[in-house]
Amino acid sequence: MLAAAIGKMRGGGYKTTPQRVAVLRALAEEQHQSLEELRARCPEVGLVTVYRALDLFGELGIVRRLDLGDGARYELAEGHHHHMICESCGDISEFEECPLDQKPLPVGSFGFEVHAHSIEVYGRCAGCR
Amino acid sequence: MLAAAIGKMRGGGYKTTPQRVAVLRALAEEQHQSLEELRARCPEVGLVTVYRALDLFGELGIVRRLDLGDGARYELAEGHHHHMICESCGDISEFEECPLDQKPLPVGSFGFEVHAHSIEVYGRCAGCR
DNA sequence: CCCGTAATTGAAAAAATTTTTCGATTGGCG
């Protein structure tokens, strides 16, 4: 994972600094972290640098930014998946079986050219029921 | 639309103030407005009051808050629909034909109880192609 | 292996956004 991300950085002509690597490692430890959670995992990296690293990773397609109602969160953009959000405990989890897999989206009729999509499912998780 | 929203406010024991009505009217003029756009449509209402009205409407299910990458936006929560976001011009549009209509979401296998869902489709709109 | 240079970093300041506070005002019931 690190290797792939570093490859994209190199390919883009960006430098592989210890700070960027530290942020990548922090991202790899858990999905959907807030900025503060992320920062706690690499306290040696300055706040501004974390923001800039996340921007860069976003451009390179390494990281996705989410906002599911409680502020920005970040995840490594590996594999196609969608999100379940528990409205009781706030937990965010993922599922990979995409309901749109073989289904054409109805948006073609608008002349819309699809590049990507996301699905969020809101409800109660098993633990909260 | 106004009537229904005011009914919910009354039903919840909240007062129908001119400010709240002004924000509702502003919301009705266009979907997916930012706070500033909204505020430009009811400049007589104080900033804080707009925030509070939006919070209240959110609790009452009158308004939904979106964050599709460029900050918070607000829409009247009427009818089930999803969003197409053009990555060229940033335009947000809606479609009503829900691809999950009759399709069971695969999340039941996680013991997850579904209350709602949302879909966003990213790509290029007809105008930008 | 060292050097030069452009990219990167970090601290401070600025900007942007959202929330809190609290005294003044007001909608709606009696």
Add this chain to the structure above:
DNA sequence: CGCCAATCGAAAAATTTTTTCAATTACGGG
């Protein structure tokens, strides 16, 4: 019509993100 809890607005505070700029550093070329 009058009361009073709910609401409002302005200012201040808190939070989040971006900008600035001088110091540091990764890394390709010599």
